[in-house]
Each structure stands twice: as C-alpha cells, then as structure tokens.
Amino acid sequence: MEKQKLLVIAGPTASGKSSLAVQLAKRWNGEVISADSMQVYRRMDIGTAKVTPEETEGVPHHLIDVLEPTEEWNVAMFQEQAGAAIRDIASHGRLPILCGGTGFYLHALLYDTQFEEEPEQREIRQQLEARMRTEGPETMHEALRAVDPEAAESIHPHNEKRVIRALEYYQIHGTPISRHNQEMRQKESPYDLCCLALSMDRQRLYDRIDLRVDQMIEQGLVEEVRALVAEGLSAGMTAMQGLGYKEILPYLEGRCTLEEAVRILKRDTRHFAKRQLTWLRAEKDMRWIDAGQGPEELLRQAEDQIRLVYGK
Numbered sequence: 001m002e003k004q005k006l007l008v009i010a011g012p013t014a015s016g017k018s019s020l021a022v023q024l025a026k027r028w029n030g031e032v033i034s035a036d037s038m039q040v041y042r043r044m045d046i047g048t049a050k051v052t053p054e055e056t057e058g059v060p061h062h063l064i065d066v067l068e069p070t071e072e073w074n075v076a077m078f079q080e081q082a083g084a085a086i087r088d089i090a091s092h093g094r095l096p097i098l099c100g101g102t103g104f105y106l107h108a109l110l111y112d113t114q115f116e117e118e119p120e121q122r123e124i125r126q127q128l129e130a131r132m133r134t135e136g137p138e139t140m141h142e143a144l145r146a147v148d149p150e151a152a153e154s155i156h157p158h159n160e161k162r163v164i165r166a167l168e169y170y171q172i173h174g175t176p177i178s179r180h181n182q183e184m185r186q187k188e189s190p191y192d193l194c195c196l197a198l199s200m201d202r203q204r205l206y207d208r209i210d211l212r213v214d215q216m217i218e219q220g221l222v223e224e225v226r227a228l229v230a231e232g233l234s235a236g237m238t239a240m241q242g243l244g245y246k247e248i249l250p251y252l253e254g255r256c257t258l259e260e261a262v263r264i265l266k267r268d269t270r271h272f273a274k275r276q277l278t279w280l281r282a283e284k285d286m287r288w289i290d291a292g293q294g295p296e297e298l299l300r301q302a303e304d305q306i307r308l309v310y311g312k
Contacts, residue, residue: 003192004090005310009099009302010035010106010280011198012273013243014208015291016298018051020198021099023299025059028097028306031089033062033082035100035109038242041069043228046221047244049212062089069228069239074161079108086191103154103279104162110195110285111187124171128164143167148176154275156268158246161238182282194309195285196302199277200292209269216244217262226252243269 007030009021021032034040038048042065045052050064062085067073082098082105089096100106107113132140141157144166151166169177225248233240235249247268251261280286287309289301 003190004086005095006086006110006191006193007095007097007306008106008110008193008195009097009198010103010195010283010286011101011291012205012276012280013049013101013269014212014273015101015198015200015205016295017099017101017198018049018055019295020291020298020302021097022051022055022057022059023295024302024306025095025097026057027303028095029093030095030097031060031062032056032097032099033085033089034064035078035082035098035102035105037073037078037102037105038239039064040067040073041065041071041239042067044069044224044239044242044245046216046219046224047242047248049216069231069233070237072238075105075108075113078105079113082109101276103276103283107181107279107283110189110191110193110283112190121168121172124168125164128167128171132160132164137163140164140167144170148178150178151176151181154178154279156272156275158241160241189285192310193285194306195283195287196305197280197283197286197288198291198298199288200290204292205273206270209273210266213244213262213266213269217258222248222251222258225249243272 007024007028009017009024011017024030025032036048038044039050040063041048044050051061063078063081086096098106098109137157137160140163141152144155144163145152147170148166155162155166157163166177169180173180221244225245228240228245229249229252235246240246240249244265247261247265250256251258287305289298289305291298
C-alpha cells in the first residue's frame with residue numbers, strides 16, 4: 001500500500017519554522033500540525049511563540065489551543081492526536097505538514113514509537129516522582145548522568161517528566177534509554193517522509209533567540225505568566241515547566257529581578273536550541289537547509305528538497 005506523504009519542518013527555536021510551514025502550505029495545498037509540546041495550551045501565547053491568526057495567513061493549523069493549562073499533555077497523547085490530524089488532512093486531498101522543534105515528539109510520530117506500560121513501571125515511576133520532590137531536579141539529573149550521560153546531555157534538568165522517564169527505563173531494562181532511542185531511529189517510518197531541518201550560524205541563532213526574548217517581554221510575557229498564576233497554576237504543573245514560564249515565576253515570587261529572569265530565560269533558550277540541534281542531527285531522514293539566508297531563499301531551498309523527494 002502506498003504510504004501517506006508527510007512533510008516535516010523541524011529545527012531549533014527561533015529558526016523560522018512556523019513562517020516556512022505557512023508558506024509551504026500555501027504553495028503545496030497543505031495544512032500545518034504543530035509538534036510543539038506547549039502550543040497545545042490556551043492563553044499561553046507569548047511564551048510559546050505561538051503563531052498568531054494573522055501569521056497563519058488562512059492556513060489551517062492543528063494541535064494549537066486545544067487544552068486548558070491545567071490539563072495533562074504527553075508524547076503518547078501527541079502521537080495519537082497528530083496521527084488523527086494527518087489522516088483527516090489527507091482525507092481532504094491535502095498535504096499534512098508537521099512543524100515543530102520537540103524532537104522526542106517528532107520521533108515518536110515519525111517512527112511509530114510504542115509506549116506500552118511495563119507491569120512494574122507505575123510503582124517505579126511513583127518512587128522516582130517522590131525522589132524528585134524530595135531531592136530536586138538537579139540531583140535527579142545527576143543521577144541520570146551517572147547511568148546515561150547521553151540522555152542527560154539531551155534532557156534539560158528541569159524537564160522532570162523526561163528525566164524520570166529515562167531513569168525509569170534504566171531501572172526496568174538495565175540499559176540506557178539513549179541506546180533504545182538509537183535503535184528506534186533505525187526503524188522505517190510508516191510515512192513517505194520529506195523531513196527538512198533548519199540550521200544557521202550558531203551566533204546568529206543565539207542573537208535571534210535573544211531578540212525574541214526581548215520581544216516577548218515587550219509583548220507582555222510577564223503579564224501572561226501573572227494571569228496564569230492568578231488562575232491557580234503553579235511551578236509543578238506541566239504547562240508551567242515550559243520555557244518562558246518557569247523562568248518568569250521566580251521574578252513574580254520576588255526571588256529575583258526581572259533583568260535576572262530575562263538573562264536566565266535567554267541562557268536556557270540557547271541551551272534548549274543546542275539540545276534540539278543535537279537531537280535532530282541524530283535523526284536519519286533529516287535534510288538540512290540553511291535558514292540564515294532570508295525567507296525567500298529558505299523557501300526556495302525547501303521547495304527544491306520537496307521536489308527531490310516527491311518529484312513534482
């Protein structure tokens with residue numbers, strides 16, 4: 001049976017993925033599916049750099065603004081709902097375009113990762129969650145580094161769910177989750193993939209990240225986080241562990257200045273971009289294109305690659 005075509009636009013934060021996805025959707029009769037772990041949440045717009053209604057230029061977008069910030073969202077849920085969106089878009093004769101920088105989510109969908117729960121998994125997870133509460137994320141991240149340095153390098157210390165998942169996997173199987181991920185990368189995708197990954201000079205990317213953070217502050221990021229806190233959201237919730245939210249909380253709690261919060265947010269975003277690139281470079285089907293030459297040249301490069309894969 002012929003595989004379903006799936007165009008993927010990946011890359012680090014602030015590299016221009018969202019804009020490129022919109023332009024390609026307009027030219028290739030497509031619709032965009034967000035592969036961002038935070039843009040699913042309503043009223044979390046500025047910190048997630050969510051595409052605005054104007055920026056979509058009328059192109060339908062899926063998996064954006066579908067949950068309340070108090071609701072849970074994880075990779076298995078993403079895999080299921082993104083798969084449903086792909087089928088829905090294809091049923092209308094249109095091209096599904098997956099756009100995002102959350103490498104774990106992308107890989108799970110592209111290669112149909114299975115998430116069966118082991119019998120002892122729940123008990124081990126509860127033990128690890130208890131340790132996380134008492135020992136803190138930095139200590140737990142060091143525990144992961146001791147058994148799986150490669151996974152520790154790709155997971156932020158404050159991404160508590162993924163740190164716990166990696167330690168849980170090691171305890172159950174006795175082998176690093178990074179080795180498992182490498183084996184999974186050898187699987188064949190159920191899709192007819194055209195995967196485009198955006199890159200640019202590292203310093204230029206970091207400059208763009210710093211500028212984006214400054215713009216977020218000007219657009220009202222502090223007020224956005226303050227409103228979420230007023231709704232009852234707190235640091236331990238999944239939604240508030242996203243970049244732009246966990247860094248502003250200490251300022252609102254009076255534990256640091258706004259200047260310090262912004263400095264930390266810029267630093268953490270640069271580190272996040274570095275981890276995104278590390279993850280994407282390990283993916284076997286990525287076709288890298290230079291995003292530093294301006295939007296018109298980026299679009300030209302992208303279309304050249306799409307024609308190479310799909311032949312039209």
